[in-house]
Amino acid sequence: MDLRLNRRQEELVAIVQREGFVAVDELATHFDVAPQTIRRDLNLLADGGLIRRYHGGVSAPSSVENVAYAARQSLQAAEKHRIAEAIARHIPDGSSLFINLGTTNEDVGRALLEHRDLRVITNNLNIAILLSDNPTFEVIVAGGVVRGRDHGVTGEATIELIRQFKVDYGIIGISGIELDGTLLDFDFHEVRVAQTIIDHSRQVILGADHTKIGRNAMVRLGDFSRVHAWYTDKAPPEELLPVLAAAGTQLHIAD
Incomplete structure (x- = not known):
């Protein structure tokens, strides 16, 4: 729909x-x-x-089911676009990066198209197809099980491919953020891939709009201590600010 x-x-x-x-x-x-x-x-x-x-x-x-992919594409579309543009400005030409699943990350892919000489490893087939239009990019697709609903790839083969690299930037999305800094998602397999991306990235960038704050999801990915920079569209609640400061996470408001 x-x-x-x-x-x-x-x-x-x-x-x-x-x-x-x-x-x-x-x-x-x-x-x-x-x-x-x-x-x-x-x-x-x-x-x-x-x-x-x-x-x-x-x-x-419920905390065990995410909103349908087609519906998520239309939610907070302008905010996601601003977040994506801000993240893209953070990425220099000639960088290596992981990009995982999510509609915000697909906007990041579009925002990166004017860059040059990027080396991108992704488990998102939509992003892979999009970025392959830039002839200066090298795009590597992680193998595994393809989800029909959003063309995301997960599984042990995905994780093994990611473990072969150490990249400059890991760009991740998330479904829910608790006020204590816990990062949550709905799919256990997707979370395992994201955790591997975090482990094999020199800098981790989170793109998540303000509606993710306080949203319930069942699977714990980690917390802000693993995130170097968070790009969002509005200032978070006051309760989150000391959590970000303690974690050393840079906060960027894309306005």
Whole structure:
């Protein structure tokens, strides 16, 4: 399903992800619109897999399931683009890098197309195809099991390929960030690949917009002590700032 969300609908999804469960009347009051308008929004978002509908209210998808790939492509699109452009400015020509899965990272791939002489190892087939259009790039695709839903590659073969390299930058995404700095994702196999990327990168760059903060996911990837720089679109909550300082993570706001 190809969703095109307006700003109210994007904010609505962020509220539900943050609060867990929200009543329809609360949402109508918050946005100062009629309940019927909110219900139309909720029906659209539920059909796209972004929320779950219940009698009188809505909740976020559970901690064991991510939002569908096509729906994630439309969420926070402008913010992801700004984050991707900021990350790309951090990467000099002639660098080596890993890029893993996620819609934000696919925007990073597009933002890198004007670079020269990059050496890129990726387990994201969408990124591999995109970056192969630049004749100065060398693109290496990690083998493994291909996920039909987003063309991501995971598994033991993926990890073994990544272990053969030590690159300048590892660019990773994430599904959830807790206020204590814990980084969370939904897929155990995807997390194992991301952990290997972290282990074999001289600098680790996280691209994650503000809606990931407080979002539940089941699998623990690690914490900010493994991340050198976090690129996001809004200042994080005050509670996260000392966590970032203790971890030595640089915070970059792409505005």
